Amino acid sequence: MPKPVYPHLPLDGLLRRAAVRDPAGWAVRTGPSGRSGPSTVTFAELDAQADRIAAHLEEDCGRRGARVGVANTLDPVFAAAYYGTVRSGNTVVLVNPLLKETGLVHVFTAAAVEVAFVPTATAELLLKLSDRLPALRTVVVTDAPDGVVPGDAVPLAEVLDRTAERSSLPEAVDLDADACIQFTTGTTGRPKGVRLTHRNLVANAAQISAAHRLGSDSVLLNHLPLYHVMHLNSAVYAGACQVLCPDPDPIASLALAAEVSATHYYGLPARLHALALDDRITGPFPAGRSLTAVLSGGTALASGAARALSERLGVPVVQGYGMAELSPLSHCQDPRRPKAGSVGPPVPGTECRIVHLDTRTPLDVYATGEVQVRGPQVMAGYLDDTEPPRIDADGWFSTGDVGYRNEDGVLFLVDRLGDVFKYDNELVSPSTVEEVVRADPRVADCIVSGWPDPVHGSVVWLGLVLRDPTAPGLLDRIDSIVEGAGERLTEAEQIRRVEVLGAVPRNHVGKPERAALRRDIRRRAAAEAAL
Known part of the structure; x- marks a missing residue:
């Protein structure tokens, strides 16, 4: 099979391309219809917001390569700040807005974050911790529509109010430069900063779009507690509309999916497991004619729960596999024919092999060992260069997961190497x-x-x-x-x-x-x- 060709674009170029192709198309919609209607942002509007944020950062940072923290709240402003940061020539550092003091100090000091786009609660914590964050210079509050912000923070409205004229940004962008730093979840130790390049993220956006079968007519219901760049980049790559559902109630998310005629529904395994047992679902999903798949990610969804949910909703439940170091997806079940118990074959342009836990030699099909992955989405490295890179001279990344493959190349995970x-x-x-x-x-x-x-x-x-x-x-x-x-x-x-x-x-x-x-x-x- 020939290797796929990925767009020769910087990460923010995906948004610019979508805005040119379909300026009036809906990029992001939030919440159900109400008296005032849902909030929607078109691709042209999102691109203009990214321009304004880029212009602000060019002045604030005064150079390229600075680190800018962006809280991945389930809100369109995350997308604007994310793409605006990379458009300014700086590196976006993903910040979990649920982090407490210890976690924030670790992320902001490890990445030397200079500017932060965060909600009020996080801004208050950062200002309280200012003596422990010497690099942090500016805090922009993203959820203060009335302009009232804590301390000397800056309201986002002030940033978006400015003109978007920018003259210092060169046309050429090094696609192998860091675009994003994403910290691991820390389930196996202290969270590590993962360096992801423009090339990593653009390639994976194309891979995910192909694996999930996305197109410009797709409508993606995002029922996740936070915004994930996996769903953002792949949707923007495809020119698809994303609908954000902040309501944790799974039935509310299904109602919204029906209202917007969603084609893809994204959820966490814990929520999907609860949904599979929810007695309020009494029949087939009301938007079954539009919905093509329920996609689970973050950790494994038990095959029994996946099967039960698929039967209750009348659509396939699809699982994939990846991690921050893989930008993040490397495998995905075919939405048309998901293989029960597996995480599917590699996404286009990705290789996978299984190696012996001790000898590190490649193993045959059905033999259990450590999963290794090679492809354009494999990270550039860790922020802390003393961390073992886990990438060998031939480009194989050791995932730390144990699994096996069948004769069709479909991957079955057994567990984390440290958990068995x-x-x-x-x-x-x-x-x-x-x-x-x-x-x-x-x-x-x-x-x-x-x-x-x-x-x-x-x-x-x-x-x-x-x-x-x-x-x-x-x-x-x-x-x-x-x-x-x-x-x-x-x-x-x-x-x-x-x-x-x-x-x-x-x-x-x-x-x-x-x-x-x-x-x-x-x-x-x-x-x-x-x-």
């Missing part, structure tokens, strides 16, 4: 055990980890969240759940320790906080062994 553990020298995948346990209708959620054991190395520990924790016969129900799961598990996978939890600890994108759980379990196991 050994029982009598047999690898145990927490995700495999979790999927079996979640199949029990009495289980709302669960998480599995290895509990250190002096005889077997580790045994399965299960954290169990019950759908009805107040019902009588708690111990009998737990025993029944464990016994039922045990019939479908190997000897190494048998559940030997159980705790009832109020909720599974998860981060802002719904990923289980496994590293923190492992630390807690090791501490408790050591204390128990000392008795």
